[in-house]
Amino acid sequence: MAxxxxxxxxxxxxxxxxxxxxxxxxxxTRTFNFAVASMATIGFYVVxxxxxxxGGLPYRYYPLVFIIGAITGLICYYGLNRHLLNRKAAEITxxxxxxxxxxxxxxxxxxxxxxxxxxxxxxxxxxTMSLFDFELFGDRAAAFILPLIAIGFLTILHIFLTKTKFGxxxxxxxxxxxxxxxxxxxxxxxxxxxxxxxxxxxxxGGSFMAMAMTGTPVMGMYTIxxxxxxxxxxxxxxxxxxxxxxxxxxxxxxxxxxxxAQRFGPWVLGYRMGIPLFIMAATLLVFPRGLSGIPLxxxxxxxxxxxxxxxx
Amino acid sequence: MTNHDGxxxxxxxxxxxxxxxxxxxxxxxxxxxxxxxxxxxxxxxIQVTVFAIITMSLNLEVGYTGIPQFGRVAAVIAGAFAVGAxxxxxxxxxxxxxxxxxxxxxxxxxxxxxxxxxxxxxSWLMSLGFLVMCIVVAGISGxxxxxxxxxxxxxxxxxxxxxxxxxxxxxxxWVGHNWKLLVGGSTPVKVPDPFIVFGAGRFNVIVPVFxxxxxxxxxxxxxxxxxxxxxxxxxxxxxxxSAAAAGLNIVKIRTQSLVIGACIAAIGGGLYVIYxxxxxAIGMTRLTFTFWPWAYMMLGGIGSNVGxxxxxxxxxxxxxxxxxxxxxxxxxxxxxxxxxxWLEFTLLGxxxxxxxxxxxxxxxxxxxxxxxxxxxxxKVLEQRQ
Numbered sequence: 001m002a003x004x005x006x007x008x009x010x011x012x013x014x015x016x017x018x019x020x021x022x023x024x025x026x027x028x029t030r031t032f033n034f035a036v037a038s039m040a041t042i043g044f045y046v047v048x049x050x051x052x053x054x055g056g057l058p059y060r061y062y063p064l065v066f067i068i069g070a071i072t073g074l075i076c077y078y079g080l081n082r083h084l085l086n087r088k089a090a091e092i093t094x095x096x097x098x099x100x101x102x103x104x105x106x107x108x109x110x111x112x113x114x115x116x117x118x119x120x121x122x123x124x125x126x127x128t129m130s131l132f133d134f135e136l137f138g139d140r141a142a143a144f145i146l147p148l149i150a151i152g153f154l155t156i157l158h159i160f161l162t163k164t165k166f167g168x169x170x171x172x173x174x175x176x177x178x179x180x181x182x183x184x185x186x187x188x189x190x191x192x193x194x195x196x197x198x199x200x201x202x203x204x205g206g207s208f209m210a211m212a213m214t215g216t217p218v219m220g221m222y223t224i225x226x227x228x229x230x231x232x233x234x235x236x237x238x239x240x241x242x243x244x245x246x247x248x249x250x251x252x253x254x255x256x257x258x259x260x261a262q263r264f265g266p267w268v269l270g271y272r273m274g275i276p277l278f279i280m281a282a283t284l285l286v287f288p289r290g291l292s293g294i295p296l297x298x299x300x301x302x303x304x305x306x307x308x309x310x311x312x
Numbered sequence: 313m314t315n316h317d318g319x320x321x322x323x324x325x326x327x328x329x330x331x332x333x334x335x336x337x338x339x340x341x342x343x344x345x346x347x348x349x350x351x352x353x354x355x356x357x358i359q360v361t362v363f364a365i366i367t368m369s370l371n372l373e374v375g376y377t378g379i380p381q382f383g384r385v386a387a388v389i390a391g392a393f394a395v396g397a398x399x400x401x402x403x404x405x406x407x408x409x410x411x412x413x414x415x416x417x418x419x420x421x422x423x424x425x426x427x428x429x430x431x432x433x434x435s436w437l438m439s440l441g442f443l444v445m446c447i448v449v450a451g452i453s454g455x456x457x458x459x460x461x462x463x464x465x466x467x468x469x470x471x472x473x474x475x476x477x478x479x480x481x482x483x484x485x486w487v488g489h490n491w492k493l494l495v496g497g498s499t500p501v502k503v504p505d506p507f508i509v510f511g512a513g514r515f516n517v518i519v520p521v522f523x524x525x526x527x528x529x530x531x532x533x534x535x536x537x538x539x540x541x542x543x544x545x546x547x548x549x550x551x552x553x554s555a556a557a558a559g560l561n562i563v564k565i566r567t568q569s570l571v572i573g574a575c576i577a578a579i580g581g582g583l584y585v586i587y588x589x590x591x592x593a594i595g596m597t598r599l600t601f602t603f604w605p606w607a608y609m610m611l612g613g614i615g616s617n618v619g620x621x622x623x624x625x626x627x628x629x630x631x632x633x634x635x636x637x638x639x640x641x642x643x644x645x646x647x648x649x650x651x652x653x654w655l656e657f658t659l660l661g662x663x664x665x666x667x668x669x670x671x672x673x674x675x676x677x678x679x680x681x682x683x684x685x686x687x688x689x690x691k692v693l694e695q696r697q
Contacts, residue, residue, distance in 0.1 A: 032471045083669060091470050092380050093668060096610070099603065100664030107657035111650045118649020221599075225479040232475060270490030277479045281464050284476060 004258040006143035007212045012250025013150035014040075014208030015223075016243045019230030020154075021201035023242025026231070027174050028194040029085060032095040035076055036227055037220035038105035039069050039199055040206025044215045045112060045124070047207045051132045052122055058132050058211070059145060065207045066200035073199020076101050077192055085191065106221065113217045127215035142211045153204070154243060157197070161239075170194065226253070226273070229280040235287075249276040333622040333675055340629045348636055354515040356632050358587050361522040364624045365529055365580035367605040368617055369573040374606075375615030375678065376537055377569040378549030380470060383461065383477030384577055385601040389484045389593075390457035391450035391578025396495040396591030398449045399442060400504050403428045416492060418499040425502040433508040443506040446582050447525070454578020455571050457484075462570040466563050481598050488593030500592035503585050522583055529576055533617055536572070545569055599657075607660050610667045613674025622675055627663065631656055 018036055025033045043065045050061040080097050089097075113124045134141050161167040172180040173190040181187050205227075206220060213219065226249055234245030256275040260268040345353055366388060373381040397416065404411040404424055414420045432439045461480050468476055488495055495501045507514045507521075536542055544565050547555045556562050581601070585591045604627075612623025634642075634655050642652035667674060684692075 026471075032475070080665060080669070089668075092474070093672070095380075095471060095474065096606065096664060097668045099606075100661045100668065103599075103603065103657050103661030103664070105661075107654045107661065110654040110657065111645070114650040114654070115648060222482075225475070225482050228475045229479065232472060267490070271486060273486050274483055277483055280479065281476065284468060284472065285464055 002258075004254045006139050008251050008254030010140075010142050010146050011209055011212035011254060012247045013147045014205045014210075014212070015226060015230050015250035016150055016246035017153070017201045017205030017208065018227040019205075019234060019246030019249070020239050020243040021198040021205065022227060022231040023234055023236055023245075024194055024201070024239050025198040026236050027238070028170070029081060029191055030091055030094060031081060031098060032091070032228075033198065033202075034095065034099040034224065035072070035102040035105060036198075036202040037224040038102045038109060039072050039202035039220070040209065040223070040227075041109050041217060041220035042072060042105065043069055043203030043206035044127075044129070044210035044219060045109060046203070047210065048124060048127055048129065048215060049116070051129075053120065057134065058129060058142075058207070059149075062149070062204060062207065065203045069203025070196040070200040072105065072203070073195040073197075074192070076199070077195035081195065082188070082191070106217070109217050125216055127210070129210045129215055130212070133211065140211075142208075146208050146211065149204075150208070150243075153201075154240075157239070166193070226250075226276050229276050233280055233283055249279065252276060252279055330618065330622065330676055333626065337622065337625045337629065340626075340633075344629070344633070344636070351515070352632065352636065354519055356628055357519045358515065358522055359632075360621075360624050360628050361519075361526040362580050362584045362587065363605060363608060363628065364526050364621050365583065366577050366601065367608045367612075367620045367624055368526075368529060368533055369576035369580065370605045371609050371615065371617060371620050372533060372537070372545075372576070373569055373573040374609065376542065376545045376549060377566060378552075379566060379570065380474035381477055381570075381573070382474040382602060382606075383479070383481035383598075384605055385596060385598045386461060386477070386481040386484045387454045387458055387574035387577035388581035388584070388601040389481070389488060389596045390454045390574070391581030392585045392591050392596060393488055393495050393593075394449045394453035394578070395446045395582040395585050396501045396503055398453075399445050400425065400428060400501075402445070403431070403442070403504060407431060413493045416494065416496040416501050418496055421496065421501050425504055428504040429508045432504060432506060436509045439506040439509050442504065443521075443586070446506065446586060447579055450578045450582030451575045454581070455575040457578070458571040458574020459567065461574070462567045466566055466570075478598065478602070481602060485593060485596050485598075488596065495591045495593055498594065500590045500595075502590050503588075505589055506586065518587060522587075525579070525583065529579070530617060530621070533576075537617075541565075541568075599660075604660060607663050607667075609674075611663055611674055613676040613678055615678030616674070616676045619674055619676030619678075626675075627659075630659060634659065 018040055021039075022033055022036055025031050046065045046068050047058045047061045050056070050064065051058055076098065080101055081094070084094055084097055116122045116124045130140055130142065136144055159167075161171055169180070169185045170190050170193065172183070173185055173187055177187060180190075209223065210219065213223075227246065230246030230249040231242045232245070233249060234241035234243070236242070253272060253276045257269060257272045260275075341353060341356070344356070366384065369387070370381055370384050373379045401411040401415050404415055407428065409424055409427065410420060415424065432442055461477065464476070488497075490497055505514075507518055510517045537545065544555070544560055547558070548560065548562060548565055552562055555565075581596075608623040608627055609620055610623075611627060612621065613619030634652065638652035638655075639646060642655065645652050645655075
C-alpha cells in the first residue's frame with residue numbers, strides 16, 4: 001500500500017467513528033457535541049498510558065478506551081445535557097454547553113499530560129503512536145486492523161439498532177420522540193444510551209486517529225472542524241451517513257494532499273486542512289442540508305421510471 | 313398604575329445588579345492594586361477594552377441578529393494580520409526600506425521595525441496618523457473578510473452555519489501560519505508601535521486611547537441597535553419567517569450584520585496586536601478569540617452591551633488572578649508537576665456551564681428596548697388622557 005493510502009485509511013476510520021458519534025448524538029438529542037474533541041484526545045491518552053506504562057500492543061486497550069469514553073459521555077448527560085433537554089433548550093444552547101464541558105475536559109487532559117511528564121518522565125506532548133504498531137504484509141498493521149475494527153463496530157451497532165428491542169425503541173425515538181414516549185418508551189434511557197455509545201465511539205475514533213497523526217493534548221481541538229465536516233457532509237440524517245462522510249473527508253484529505261503536493265510541491269502540506277473544508281463548503285453550497293438533503297429517492301425513482309420507459 | 317410600578321421595580325432590580333457587578337469589579341481591582349501595583353491594573357484595562365470591542369461585535373451578531381457566530385476569530389485575524397502586514401509596509405515604502413515579501417521575513421523584519429519606530433517616535437502627529445491608518449486598514453480588511461465569509465455561509469441555518477463559520481476561522485489561522493509573505497508564517501512579525509512617542513509611559517496612554525475607541529464603538533452599537541435597522545435585526549432574530557413575510561430582505565440584513573460585526577471585531581484584533589507589538593499567526597486561536605468572547609458575552613448577558621462590558625471585566629480579572637497567583641494559591645498542583653495555567657481553561661468551561669445551567673440570561677439580562685425613551689412614552693400617554 002502507498003504510505004498516503006495506509007495513513008489515510010487509518011485516519012479516515014478514526015474520523016468516521018467521530019463523525020458517526022456526532023451524528024448519532026445529533027439525531028437523538030439535537031446536541032452538536034463539541035466535547036467529541038476532548039473525548040477523542042482522551043481515547044488517545046488512554047492507549048498511550050496503557051502502552052507506555054503497561055506495555056503490549058495498542059489494540060489491547062481499545063475496550064478500555066470505549067469504556068472511558070462512555071463514562072465521559074455519561075457524566076456529560078447526567079451533569080449537563082439532561083437538564084437542558086428537560087428545559088427544551090435551543091440548539092445553540094445545547095452546543096455551547098458541550099463546548100463548556102469540552103474545555104473542562106481539555107484542561108484536565110493538559111494537566112494529565114503535565115502529570116505524566118513530571119512523574120513518569122514521559123513525553124506525552126508529541127507522540128508518534130505508530131511506533132508501537134507491528135508490521136503486517138510489509139505495511140503498518142493498523143492500516144488493516146483499524147478499518148476492520150471500524151466496520152465490525154458499525155456492524156454491531158447496526159445489529160443493535162435493528163435486531164434488539166432497545167435498538168428498535170431507540171430508532172422509534174429518533175423518528176418521532178412524542179409518539180415514542182406515548183407508546184411507553186423511556187426517552188430518558190434512550191438519551192443515556194446514545195450518550196454512552198457516542199462517547200465510546202468518539203474516544204475510539206480519537207485513538208484510531210492518533211495512529212496516523214502526531215498525538216498531542218490539542219489533537220482533538222485541531223481536528224474537530226474536520227469531524228464536524230464529516231458529520232455535516234453525511235447530512236446529520238443517519239449514523240451511516242455520518243460515518244461515510246467522515247470516511248470521505250479523511251481519505252480526500254490524504255489523497256488530495258498527496259496529489260497536490262506532487263503537482264505543486266510540498267508547500268501544499270501546510271494547507272491540508274483546506275481540502276476537506278472546501279469539500280464541506282462546496283457540498284453545503286449546493287445542498288444546504290448536507291448530503292441527506294439530496295432528494296435521492298426522487299432521483300432513483302426518475303431513473304427507474306426512465307428505464308421502464310426504455311424497455312417498453 | 314400597577315403596570316408602571318411593576319416596570320419601575322424591575323428597573324430597580326436591574327440597576328442593583330449592575331451596581332453589584334461594578335462593586336465586585338472595583339473590589340477585585342483594589343485587591344489586585346494593593347497586591348501587585350499599577351502595571352497589572354493597566355494590563356487588565358487594556359485587555360478589557362480590546363476584548364470588550366470584540367465581544368460587543370459578537371453580541372451584535374449573536375444577541376441582536378441571532379447568527380451563531382463561532383468564527384469570531386476569522387475577523388479578529390483579518391484585523392490583526394492587516395495591521396501586521398500593511399501599515400508597516402506603507403511606512404517602509406515611504407522610508408525607502410524593503411517592503412515586499414522580505415518585509416515579513418524574520419531576518420529582515422526585526423531590523424526594519426525599530427527604524428520605523430524611531431521615525432514614529434520623532435513626531436506624535438505621525439504616530440497618530442499611523443494609529444488611524446492601522447484602525448482603518450483593520451476595519452476595511454475585517455469588513456472584506458466578513459463579506460467574503462458571509463457569501464457561502466448566509467444560506468445555511470443554525471448549527472450548520474455555526475460549524476461553517478468555525479471552520480473558516482480555523483482555516484484563516486492556518487493560512488497565516490503557512491503563508492510567510494503575510495505575517496511571517498511560523499515566526500512572529502513585529503508591529504510598529506504608534507505609542508512609542510510616550511516611551512516608558514506607553515501603557516498610561518494606551519489605556520485612555522483604547523477606552524475612547526471602545527466607547528465610540530459602544531455608543532455606535534447602541535445607536536445602531538435602537539435604529540430601524542436594529543429593529544430589523546431583532547425581528548430577524550425572533551422569527552426570520554415572519555420577517556421575510558413583512559418584506560425584509562433576510563440575506564441582505566444578515567450580510568450587513570456580519571460585515572459590521574466583522575469590521576468592529578477586526579478593529580479589536582488590530583488594537584490587540586498594536587498593544588502586544590507583534591503578530592504570531594499561531595497565537596490567533598479560536599480559544600482566545602472565539603470561545604472567550606462567547607463566555608464573556610454569556611456571563612454578561614446575551615443582547616446587552618452593558619452586560620458584555622461587565623462580563624469582560626469580571627472574567628479578565630479572574631484570568632489575570634490565575635496567572636498572578638498561580639504559585640501562591642495553586643502550589644498543590646505545582647507540587648505534582650501540573651502547571652496551574654491550565655486552570656484558565658477550566659474556568660472558561662465552568663463559566664459557560666454554570667451560566668447555561670443557573671443563569672441563562674447572564675448577569676444583566678437584555679432589556680426590552682422601547683422605540684422611544686420611556687419618559688417620552690409616558691408624556692405622550694398623559695397628553696392623550
